[in-house]
Structures are given as C-alpha cells and as structure tokens.
Amino acid sequence: MTYMVKRFYSDERWPMTVKRGLTLEEAREHCSRDDTRGPVSCPNGHGYIGLRGGTQVKRPKRCPVCETGLVPDWFDGYNKE
Numbered sequence: 001m002t003y004m005v006k007r008f009y010s011d012e013r014w015p016m017t018v019k020r021g022l023t024l025e026e027a028r029e030h031c032s033r034d035d036t037r038g039p040v041s042c043p044n045g046h047g048y049i050g051l052r053g054g055t056q057v058k059r060p061k062r063c064p065v066c067e068t069g070l071v072p073d074w075f076d077g078y079n080k081e
C-alpha cells in the first residue's frame, strides 16, 4: 500500500497533490516537518504568529491575545492511494 500527500488550504482552494507513492513512514515524516505547514494566523484577526525567521521557530498552538486555536494557511496531509 502506498500513500499520497496532499496540500490542504484554509481558504477555498482545492487540495493539491504534493507527492505520491510514499510508504506510511515517509508520508508521516513529510507531514511532521515544520516546512510542510504554512504560517499560522489567528482566525479572529490578531495576525500571523510565529512566522519563521530561522527554521527552528516553534509555533504556538493558540493566539496569545484571545487563546483561540491558530490556523495554518496550508498544511500537508496524507491519504492512502
């Protein structure tokens, strides 16, 4: 069995296939990387948070202003092919 990685967007855009023919481990590895997620922003309009300057910036899960869960602009997820 192989897996495909798709890029999902927070707006109306249709998911885009990024990679195909991966093993489960490869798909998991890909999706856990920090560069397979877009910048996160507050859905209540408090702006982008934790934007990457270097590569190792840990992004917060919640908005420091209103505590709402932050939403990435896009992220990669995997499915069975």
Ligand SMILES: [Zn+2]
Binding pocket: 042, 043, 044, 045, 046, 063, 064, 065, 066, 067, 068
């Ligand atoms: Zn907020």
